[in-house]
Amino acid sequence: MARPTPSLTLALLQARESAMDFFRPHLNQHNVTEQQWRVIRILWQAEDQTLESYQLAERACILRPSLTGVLVRLEQNGLVRRWKPETDQRRLCVTLTPQGNALFDSMKGEMMRQYQKIQQRLGPEKYRTLMGLLDEVQKLDPDDPQ
Numbered sequence: 001m002a003r004p005t006p007s008l009t010l011a012l013l014q015a016r017e018s019a020m021d022f023f024r025p026h027l028n029q030h031n032v033t034e035q036q037w038r039v040i041r042i043l044w045q046a047e048d049q050t051l052e053s054y055q056l057a058e059r060a061c062i063l064r065p066s067l068t069g070v071l072v073r074l075e076q077n078g079l080v081r082r083w084k085p086e087t088d089q090r091r092l093c094v095t096l097t098p099q100g101n102a103l104f105d106s107m108k109g110e111m112m113r114q115y116q117k118i119q120q121r122l123g124p125e126k127y128r129t130l131m132g133l134l135d136e137v138q139k140l141d142p143d144d145p146q
Helices: 008-029 034-045 053-060 066-074 098-122 124-139
Strands: 050-052 080-082 091-098
Touching: 008 034, 008 098, 034 050, 034 053, 034 066, 034 080, 034 091, 034 098, 050 053, 053 066, 053 091, 066 080, 091 098, 098 124
Parallel strands: none
Antiparallel strands: 050 091, 080 091
């Protein structure tokens, strides 16, 4: 019986775990989970640091029901604020608080140093290639007959 081809999804997960090993100690030092950090970073990068919850869930790769729990804890810690616009109570918006911004600012230097370590170990060309390939994979459409 022929061996199955290597699993792309498993390889991506294993690579993610290896990459996260660079960041976990810093996250743990600040008592921030990986999901909480993704939410904080994505909000920090958003145009006015505000997104609707469905946008945030999509960008952070967190299922909506799980995101609710993450947001509750972040709100309890004073890092985000959730609110519904008066014009449309069906929407739920999330914004980074000044305390959330301060946390991001205090963490970003070390996080950037870890990214630099990864780049140095891979080399700039391999890092650019990796990021380019990951971008291509993200854009693949499973329904495209090509």
